[in-house]
Amino acid sequence: MIQGHSYERLLEISKRVNWRVEDIIGPDKPMDFSKPFMPESFARTAELDFLGAAERLKLNQIRGFGYLAMFELVERCILPAIEAHVPSKPGQDPHRSAALQNFAAEEAKHIELFVQFRKAFAEGFDVPCAVIGPAEDIGAMIRSHGKLAVALFVLAIEWATQQHWLESVQDEEGLDPQFKSLLKHHWMEESQHAKLDALVFYELAEKAGPDGVMQAVDEFLQIGAFIDSGLGEQVKLDLAALESVIGRRLTEAQRVRFLGQQHQAQRWTFLGSALVNQGFLKALGEVSPAGRARLEEVAPIFC
Numbered sequence: 001m002i003q004g005h006s007y008e009r010l011l012e013i014s015k016r017v018n019w020r021v022e023d024i025i026g027p028d029k030p031m032d033f034s035k036p037f038m039p040e041s042f043a044r045t046a047e048l049d050f051l052g053a054a055e056r057l058k059l060n061q062i063r064g065f066g067y068l069a070m071f072e073l074v075e076r077c078i079l080p081a082i083e084a085h086v087p088s089k090p091g092q093d094p095h096r097s098a099a100l101q102n103f104a105a106e107e108a109k110h111i112e113l114f115v116q117f118r119k120a121f122a123e124g125f126d127v128p129c130a131v132i133g134p135a136e137d138i139g140a141m142i143r144s145h146g147k148l149a150v151a152l153f154v155l156a157i158e159w160a161t162q163q164h165w166l167e168s169v170q171d172e173e174g175l176d177p178q179f180k181s182l183l184k185h186h187w188m189e190e191s192q193h194a195k196l197d198a199l200v201f202y203e204l205a206e207k208a209g210p211d212g213v214m215q216a217v218d219e220f221l222q223i224g225a226f227i228d229s230g231l232g233e234q235v236k237l238d239l240a241a242l243e244s245v246i247g248r249r250l251t252e253a254q255r256v257r258f259l260g261q262q263h264q265a266q267r268w269t270f271l272g273s274a275l276v277n278q279g280f281l282k283a284l285g286e287v288s289p290a291g292r293a294r295l296e297e298v299a300p301i302f303c
């Protein structure tokens with residue numbers, strides 16, 4: 001047991017939380033397209049003063065689509081890595097394999113939830129929205145890094161998801177309740193994931209030793225840079241969707257501003273908020289104070 005968490009206890013909590021996709025999304029639970037989906041701290045549409053209020057609302061919803069589509073993509077990318085950790089060795093915790101198997105099953109369920117969300121969004125929004133991919137290629141690139149670097153990446157994402165709900169979404173009034181409910185249910189299961197990830201991360205970090213952890217931190221930053229370039233591509237897709245839905249092309253100067261400003265907003269959403277997450281930094285700092293310091297040094301670029 002590490003830090004008061006055990007595989008047995010986390011599995012037990014997770015079984016209690018367990019919800020079904022069909023109970024939280026479906027024709028009887030429509031999204032309200034008159035409301036924003038994302039908190040402004042992530043969408044950052046207010047700075048785009050060349051857009052009217054109704055246009056900024058459309059952009060907010062495009063970002064909401066992209067947010068869950070990106071989680072679907074990331075979870076597709078990391079699922080094989082989680083599954084690879086399931087088999088346990090003699091002497092390891094007797095509940096380890098069952099807890100990790102359950103973790104993988106929950107991520108598979110989340111992917112299904114996000115697929116259903118994309119369908120529901122497509123039915124309610126006036127134009128199609130696109131997302132970067134394919135997940136197979138992006139996942140293969142991420143998983144080409146060492147196991148410890150991938151585990152660190154998974155840990156960062158899981159912590160960020162949790163904090164997004166707790167600090168930015170939960171108390172934000174005026175957001176579409178159905179979109180909020182999806183984030184809440186995702187968070188309910190992600191809170192166990194972040195703790196399970198930490199257990200796996202500690203196992204691997206112990207084996208790798210201090211130099212191995214620093215190597216993983218470097219590779220983690222390479223994964224971050226790769227994701228960041230993908231986010232840059234996503235912003236172009238978001239611009240195309242926005243121009244299509246508002247029925248006008250922005251001027252060249254406005255487009256340049258949009259791409260730079262929204263790329264930074266995406267950076268904060270998916271990378272910066274993870275890099276400053278105290279739970280994530282604490283977990284890393286416990287095995288490598290130097291690794292934590294390295295991430296704290298680069299974090300401002302992503303905020």
Ligand SMILES: [Fe+2]
Binds near residue numbers: 106107110186190
């Ligand atoms: Fe998930």
Ligand SMILES: [Fe+2]
Binds near residue numbers: 189
């Ligand atoms: Fe997760």
